[in-house]
Amino acid sequence: xxxxxxxxxxxxxxxxxxxxxxxxxxxxxxxxxxxxxxxxxxxxxxxxxxxxxxxxxxxxxxxxxxxxxxxxxxxxxxxxxxxxxxxxxxxxxxxxxxxxxxxxxxxxxxxxxxxxxxxxxxxxxxxxxxxxxxxxxxxxxxxxxxxxxxxxxxxxxxxxxxxxxxx
Amino acid sequence: xxxxxxxxxxxxxxxxxxxxxxxxxxxxxxxxxxxxxxxxxxxxxxxxxxxxxxxxxxxxxxxxxxxxxxxxxxxxxxxxxxxxxxxxxxxxxxxxxxxxxxxxxxxxxxxxxxxxxxxxxxxxxxxxxxxxxxxxxxxxxxxxxxxxxxxxxxxxxxxxxxxxxxxxxxxxxxxxxxxxxxxxxxxxxxxxxxxxxxxxxxxxxxxxxxxxxxxxxxxxxxxxxxxxxxxxxxxxxxxxxxxxxxxxxxxxxxxxxxxxxxxxxxxxxxxxxxxxxxxxxxxxxxxxxxxxxxxxxxxxxxxxxxxxxxxxxxxxxxxxxxxxxxxxxxxxxxxxxxxxxxxxxxxxxxxxxxxxxxxxxxxxxxxxxxxxxxxxxxxxxxxxxxxxxxxxxxxxxxxxxxxxxxxxxxxxxxxxxxxxxxxxxxxxxxxxxxxxxxxxxxxxxxxxxxxxxxxxxxxxxxxxxxxxxxxxxxxxxxxxxxxxxxxxxxxxxxxxxxxxxxxxxxxxxxxxxxxxxxxxxxxxxxxxxxxxxxxxxxxxxxxxxxxxxxxxxxxxxxxx
Numbered sequence: 001x002x003x004x005x006x007x008x009x010x011x012x013x014x015x016x017x018x019x020x021x022x023x024x025x026x027x028x029x030x031x032x033x034x035x036x037x038x039x040x041x042x043x044x045x046x047x048x049x050x051x052x053x054x055x056x057x058x059x060x061x062x063x064x065x066x067x068x069x070x071x072x073x074x075x076x077x078x079x080x081x082x083x084x085x086x087x088x089x090x091x092x093x094x095x096x097x098x099x100x101x102x103x104x105x106x107x108x109x110x111x112x113x114x115x116x117x118x119x120x121x122x123x124x125x126x127x128x129x130x131x132x133x134x135x136x137x138x139x140x141x142x143x144x145x146x147x148x149x150x151x152x153x154x155x156x157x158x159x160x161x162x163x164x165x166x167x
Numbered sequence: 168x169x170x171x172x173x174x175x176x177x178x179x180x181x182x183x184x185x186x187x188x189x190x191x192x193x194x195x196x197x198x199x200x201x202x203x204x205x206x207x208x209x210x211x212x213x214x215x216x217x218x219x220x221x222x223x224x225x226x227x228x229x230x231x232x233x234x235x236x237x238x239x240x241x242x243x244x245x246x247x248x249x250x251x252x253x254x255x256x257x258x259x260x261x262x263x264x265x266x267x268x269x270x271x272x273x274x275x276x277x278x279x280x281x282x283x284x285x286x287x288x289x290x291x292x293x294x295x296x297x298x299x300x301x302x303x304x305x306x307x308x309x310x311x312x313x314x315x316x317x318x319x320x321x322x323x324x325x326x327x328x329x330x331x332x333x334x335x336x337x338x339x340x341x342x343x344x345x346x347x348x349x350x351x352x353x354x355x356x357x358x359x360x361x362x363x364x365x366x367x368x369x370x371x372x373x374x375x376x377x378x379x380x381x382x383x384x385x386x387x388x389x390x391x392x393x394x395x396x397x398x399x400x401x402x403x404x405x406x407x408x409x410x411x412x413x414x415x416x417x418x419x420x421x422x423x424x425x426x427x428x429x430x431x432x433x434x435x436x437x438x439x440x441x442x443x444x445x446x447x448x449x450x451x452x453x454x455x456x457x458x459x460x461x462x463x464x465x466x467x468x469x470x471x472x473x474x475x476x477x478x479x480x481x482x483x484x485x486x487x488x489x490x491x492x493x494x495x496x497x498x499x500x501x502x503x504x505x506x507x508x509x510x511x512x513x514x515x516x517x518x519x520x521x522x523x524x525x526x527x528x529x530x531x532x533x534x535x536x537x538x539x540x541x542x543x544x545x546x547x548x549x550x551x552x553x554x555x556x557x558x559x560x561x562x563x564x565x566x567x568x569x570x571x572x573x574x575x576x577x578x579x580x581x582x583x584x585x586x587x588x589x590x591x592x593x594x595x596x597x598x599x600x601x602x603x604x605x606x607x608x609x610x611x612x613x614x615x616x617x618x619x620x621x622x623x624x625x626x627x628x629x630x631x632x633x634x635x636x637x638x639x640x641x642x643x644x645x646x647x648x649x650x651x652x653x654x655x656x657x658x659x660x661x662x663x664x665x666x667x668x669x670x671x672x673x674x675x676x677x678x679x680x681x682x683x684x685x686x687x688x689x690x691x692x693x694x695x696x697x698x699x700x701x702x703x704x705x706x707x708x709x710x711x712x713x714x715x716x717x718x719x720x721x722x723x724x725x726x727x
Contacts, residue, residue: 023194023235031397032348032364034321055475064567088296089289091470093404094499097433097440101501101517113286114296119233119240121196121726124300127689142689142726146619146627147654 020137025116027084027109030096037084037116040109041135045078046159048152050106051117051127053087054094059126060102062144067104069153077160081106086114086125128152132159139165193236198726200299201228204252209717211676212698218253218714225252227259229299231266243267254704254713255302256462258332265330266306277313282306285325287344287368290468291408291427291451292391295329301704301711303462306330307340319351329455329464336464338455342370362397372455372466381420381542387413389425389453389467400436405429408467410453416460417452418491419595421545425450427469428550431497438503446472447494449528449548462711472497473523473561476581478615479664480635480646483702484585486525486559487710491595494554495525514569522562527554527596556599556606560584573621581613587640590703611637625654636668643668658684664700690725 025037041047050066052059063083073079083106085095092110099108111117120129123142130139130152139155141148158165203226208219226249233242244266251259268281284306286294297304309327316322323344329336346366350356356363369390376383391408408427414420431444453466472495473486499521504511529552533541563581570576587607588594599606613635620628631648648662664678680697701715 020194020196023196023233023240024237031362032350032395034348055477057477088294088468088470089286093402093431093433093444094442096402096435097442097499097501100435100438100440101503101519103438103503103515103517113284118231118242118284119196119235121198121231121233123198123200123724123726127726140689140726141655141686142691142724143684143686145650145652145654145658145684145686146621146629147625147652150625151655 021135022131022137023116023119025111025119027111027116030099030108030110035109037082037109038135040082040107041131042078042080043133043135045080045133046073046156047131047135048079048081048156049129049131050081050083051111051122051125052083052085053125054085054091054098055087056125058144060098061146062126062128062149063104063106064102065146065149066152067102067106069149069156070106073153073156073160077157079156079160082109083107084109084111084116086111086117088112130155130159130165132162193234193239195232195234196727197230197232197242198724199228199230200722200724202226202252202720202722204716204718204720206253206716206718209698209715211673212678212700212715212717214673218716220250220253222250225250227252227255238272239270241267241269251302253716254711256332256711258463259302261333263333265304265333275315279311280309282308282330283311283325283327285311285323286468287323287342287370288366288391288393289406289429290470291406291429292368292389292410292453292467293325293340293342293344293370294466294468296468301462303711304330305463305465308335309340317352319348321346321348329466331456331464336455336459338372338374338457338464340370340372340455340466342368344368360398364395366393367391368393370453370466372453374455374457376457381414383414383457384412387411387453400434402433402435404431408451410451413453413457415452415454415457417454418450419545420542421450422543423450423545425452427451429472438505440499440501442497442499444472444497445495447528447550448488448490449492449550451492452490471525473525473559474499474521474563478579478613478617478631478633479648479662480615480633480644481581481583481613482704483635483700484583484609484611485703485710486523486561486585487590487703489525489558489589492528492530492548492554493525493558494528495523495558497521497523512568512570514571517565517567519565519567520563521565522560524560525558527556527558527599529554530596530600532597554596556586556589556596556603557584558586558589575619577615577617579613579615579617581611581615583609583611583613585609585611607640609637609639611635611639627652627654631662638668641666641669641674656686658682658686660684666700689727691723693722695720 022037026034070081089112126144128141129137132138155165205224229246231244246265247262248259266282270279284296295305295307307327312324314322326341349363371388373386376385389410393406396403406429410425412422412424427448429446433442455464469488471486471488476482501519504516506515529549530546532546533544561583565579567577615633617631629650633646635644644666646664650660652658660682662680666676669675678698678700682695684693696719698717702713703710704713
């Protein structure tokens with residue numbers, strides 16, 4: 001048991017010091033194709049990954065509030081936004097109608113078995129990550145309160161300009 | 168086994184840590200959550216003290232670690248309940264490593280040993296998953312193999328036992344699932360603009376039986392077929408499942424077989440999203456212990472086809488799937504009035520309507536005098552006949568509009584019908600059919616107005632006013648909530664629910680609750696003080712009953 005914790009402590013320490021990449025995980029697109037999350041991130045600019053679900057109200061608020069910022073960030077910095085739904089297979093049929101109704105222009109991905117959510121150690125949705133053009137996770141945020149979208153937009157702009165970001 | 172596994176994990180993690188020092192190394196992710204509540208004696212909500220815990224303070228926590236390095240991953244979870252908090256299943260007692268696994272992928276093969284979560288299709292035949300907020304966890308412990316045999320052909324096989332708190336289910340599960348993405352195989356479909364995926368699954372459980380009276384089937388099989396067909400904005404999903412006879416505590420130990428059918432059709436284009444669905448379930452309780460109850464050891468998942476409400480008052484009356492039998496429909500439409508249109512205004516306006524209704528299925532019971540047939544069959548059901556007992560209906564309208572850059576509102580109206588005999592007391596159809604006058608129901612109209620003001624950059628004020636008007640159950644309630652958030656760190660909230668319509672004058676109570684939340688990146692600390700009503704707490708359509716409580720609670724979550 002002691003060995004185990006020692007191993008974790010060492011791993012934690014060493015991994016914690018360097019930028020994280022995304023673990024390779026298979027997701028589905030809205031038209032049923034299987035894709036690896038690693039192939040979905042932008043290499044031109046920052047990528048925002050927002051985890052959400054059709055039954056999660058703060059998630060929908062966040063994605064709606066961020067929609068206007070996302071358009072500007074894409075134009076200015078080539079930022080890409082991936083909205084990853086953790087809805088299970090039954091609810092995932094509600095994803096496309098909801099996205100249309102909300103008028104979101106994000107790339108929608110389905111994490112039906114919540115594999116990516118687990119691989120990234122996410123407790124609850126909403127959960128937001130920002131990656132730089134090298135694919136390194138440079139910023140993470142859990143939960144949503146009104147106003148967080150302003151902060152997120154600032155973070156994305158900073159990442160695009162190559163500035164360091166703090167939580 | 169446990170010891171060997173831990174050693175193996177240690178060995179595998181150590182070189183992983185060494186590699187991590189290189190720039191291309193592995194990744195460690197994880198999370199931690201700790202919850203606690205100091206309970207206060209409150210004679211208003213709990214006159215006899217039946218819900219007041221002896222411990223005064225209850226707390227629980229867990230941590231997950233997942234390490235991935237290329238095609239390899241491994242992880243574990245430690246859980247601790249000292250003692251389990253009110254409202255969670257009492258089976259969670261003590262502490263230990265409840266989840267650990269190793270996984271590798273190679274040449275289109277993906278192998279997991281240890282704990283895993285998996286599902287076949289929509290889950291009508293098999294779904295193992297967790298919902299930590301509910302205390303729901305039916306993780307498998309065993310072996311899983313996934314293979315991509317040919318282009319567009321995906322196979323999965325599982326073998327193992329399910330988690331039962333700190334133990335394992337008595338039954339074994341073995342299952343296979345095949346999914347074929349026809350469009351990936353035949354490009355002619357693509358040229359027709361069609362995308363078509365079909366699938367089939369089979370799950371068998373084995374549980375030893377030595378009942379002195381009944382000859383129980385030790386092997387029970389279930390299977391399902393499914394299809395997803397897409398063309399342009401249209402998507403049609405259908406799934407059918409069948410389960411062999413499986414006498415259980417849920418169905419009263421009858422030998423009738425079970426079946427389930429779901430179908431939904433959706434259309435999404437140009438700001439319009441519409442979905443229409445129907446389903447029918449007949450005797451589809453499937454557990455890896457035939458004597459299991461509540462949320463224990465469920466092999467399959469039968470999600471409700473009703474909308475999940477998150478506003479506090481309508482959330483008091485949530486629907487939960489009736490696994491012994493139900494049929495229902497759901498219609499939902501979302502439409503966005505465009506920016507700069509007459510109704511849309513400067514920023515557009517979203518209008519939604521949702522209708523769902525669930526009722527009993529047709530059941531023709533075998534007379535009690537016919538003992539043998541009664542035990543064998545229980546009842547006959549005609550899928551073409553409608554059931555007569557309404558379980559639930561919900562009709563709601565929503566408008567969301569951003570008026571200007573600093574003001575938004577959401578207005579919601581709901582009409583609810585809730586069968587308390589079924590959803591709270593768990594009464595079967597037979598006693599309700601014989602005594603329809605004893606059925607307890609709840610009919611309510613609910614209005615919710617939610618407003619959001621931007622005070623200044625990163626400062627927001629959010630309000631909710633809710634009114635639930637009813638003559639039934641606990642009577643009418645009103646609620647007001649004020650939240651002030653300062654992004655990205657602070658969040659303050661105060662709310663009060665006033666049960667002004669309670670038929671018992673002593674229960675016309677206020678339920679005040681105040682919270683402070685501090686967020687720093689992926690860490691969140693919440694402190695709350697106040698009263699909580701008894702109610703049903705649901706996540707993603709699965710519910711648990713929560714007793715009333717009063718006290719100071721905190722919650723710390725972080726992930727890395």
